[in-house]
Amino acid sequence: MRALHHFNGGVHPPEHKCESTLRPIQQPPLPEKLVIPLHQHIGNSAKPLVEAGDTVLKGQMIGKAEGYVSGAIHAPTSGKILSVGHESVPHPSGLKDLCIVLEPDGLESWIDLQPLDPLNMDPSTLRNRLRDAGVVGLGGAVFPSFIKLNPGTGKRIKTLVLNGAECEPYITCDDMLMRERAREIIEGAAVMRHMLHAEEVVIGIEDNKPQAISAMREAAGQSMEVVAVPTIYPGGGAKQLIRVLTGIEVPAGERSTDLGVQCFNVATAASVHRAIRYGEPVLSRIVTVTGNVRNPGNFEALIGTPMDHLIDQTGPLEGSTGAIMGGPMMGFDLPSTAVPVVKATNCIIVKSDALFPKKPQPMPCIRCARCAESCPADLQPQELYWFAKAGNFGKAQEYALFDCIECGCCSYVCPSHIPLVQFYRYAKSEIWAQEREKKAADLARIRHDLRLERIEREKREKAERLAQKSAQAKTAENSQPEQK
Amino acid sequence: MNSPYLAQSSSVAQIMVKVLLALVPAIAAYVWFFGPAVLVTIALASATALALEAVMLKLRKKPVKPYLLDGSALLTAWLLALSIPPMGPWWMIVTGTAFAIVIAKHLYGGLGSNPFNPAMVGYAVLIISFPVQMTQWLAPLSIAQSHLDFMSQIGYMFFHALPQGAQLDAFTSATPLDTLKTQLHLDRPMAAIMSMPVYGAIGGTGGQWVAAAYLAGGLYLLQQKIISWHVPAAFIATIFIASGAFHLIDPAHHASPWFELATGATMICAFFILTDPVTGPTTPRGKLIFASGAGFLTFVIRTYGGYPDGVAFAVLLMNICVPLIDAYTQPSVFGKKK
Known part of the structure; x- marks a missing residue:
């Protein structure tokens, strides 16, 4: 048995997980159209490869990864491209972003899939495959996975941590995936272990998911360790889970790989498996749809599926007041439920006043320090609040x-x-803005200094040229009589 | 709305009500051993506090209802009322409460912003301004030479009038700590002092049970997680160790450490006054330093100072140090352990 470690703080909000685990993962009917954003990952937006009117096959790359930190985007089904333009996307700002709108033809005609045999292959080939397959972290951070699978020369990864903790209330997509597709996750983890040359694989699952734990244990056998970790929010934060499983604390601003650990979400492992073994890019993900709906559940939704379409499958109830993407602790209000499912969409919670009552008017801070006791980063939130409020x-x-x-x-x-x-x-945003301003000011100052220098140099050169000319003229004058 | 969308069902008012509730056993013990006069003091202080709180909120253009109902003014009133002689004149109670609410609390920014414990500011003003009235404590009913009925007590509080033939000395007495100080000054042996009727088995007659009730209320607050163990433990331990050491060295001039814990304001301070979050440090280590400092100062003032009890001044002096204590006791951040 692995000795578990502990992190300070954390809370126990009501879980609300059983509502959406009553049914197996469902396949929703094909929506009338898919809206596929080109920016679904951390890093640069993908570059569109198609135009309106093109027909595409299922799995065909329609957006190419741009630069190093980026991910490719694919057609989740076969059909016709209706447009490439700005559409509403699930982002707290409510801003529009470049999307490809696809009308499915219902034929589901695939591209030619090219499976790889990973364990006999060089990790760099596998990384290229993952980049082209658009594999990104499906836990919510959507960081391109191929980068995290490149530990760099001289770095030794001791432990590969698989995150199946799923600590946030309401969300059950990883739970259901582990229950139903434990094999895929374990296979994917084996590929990742090969790529990282990791000594061990440890899979952390919160102990409120006994079915997932037993399914994963059965699939893992002796090759990997499935560990039940205590249920506490935010025990599924990568840093918190790494701490609990290995005792290592990864400081802010440092990479866990420098400390010999790398961490992936279980759903990411499953998509690695599919991308390598079958050649299937990321076309869909499991999404929990719950909250103020009649039949909450999990759906294997194509990327680009309008969220309305999924909510309709669950039978929305009266009194809905919009929806949240993500969990109730870290999620955000959706600008509308018409926005598409993206790779980061783990959960859609339909809100109602009964489920999420309005908070009372804030009172002054009485310095009770309950916030400090609950902080998993060991910060002093009451002090940060004062400083932020004072603009300090x-x-x-x-x-x-x-x-x-x-x-x-x-x-x-x-x-x-x-x-x-x-x-x-x-x-934070004020500090970033100040830093940007400072950078701009620094740049302007450097430019100004360079300009002054250039003017000075030009002056000097002009003067030199003049001096040279006059000197030449003089020598010419002096030598003229002799030539005569 | 923004994340988190969930919130624990707790509120400032809920916390204050629990603290008020935790004071009830001590008030009951007080009434049992010293008579019901303290209830009048509490009522008068409460009415004054609420009225002035409302006026100050209005003047500061704050919403009156949510702040008045947060219970903080009521708590200040109760703590002050329990710290002063139960049959003090009405104007003294009103003055102390007014100072606490208007000056110590609202002029410094109201709930959450006051650097000094309002009840202790009120107490300090009273003991400096009205030292005579502040030492006229009611004798425990069991040892008082005569009783004053409830109506006569009220009469004394509001009109300074005693019934015909009644003597103030007959039903008031110095506190156990005060008596100890005076008697030691007269070079009486400790054993003889401790056998005086004002002393009970551990602390003062009657008073020791009130202290026990404060302890019980404090344990309830600990169990409810309204307060953490750091402050009461450090305060009690420091007083116990300091007085214990002196008692061991010189038992003729220093009472037993148990006596120091069971008399005066030790228990109410440990669980109800020093634990005020607004005027105390927020870090666990800071709480230990803060409460130990207050315990040490309490012991020093009791033993060598001019006042029989030193709690109020100890608390106020340590309140001054809070920003410094907080700044130097920041715990290390996750991943950056020293």
């Missing part, structure tokens, strides 16, 4: 503002109902 951003940074993972535990426990996380987000 230097002090906020001194108190490690940027170590805040915005998990929301502090706001959750605050008896004064202060929206603490928003204060931290505000302070």
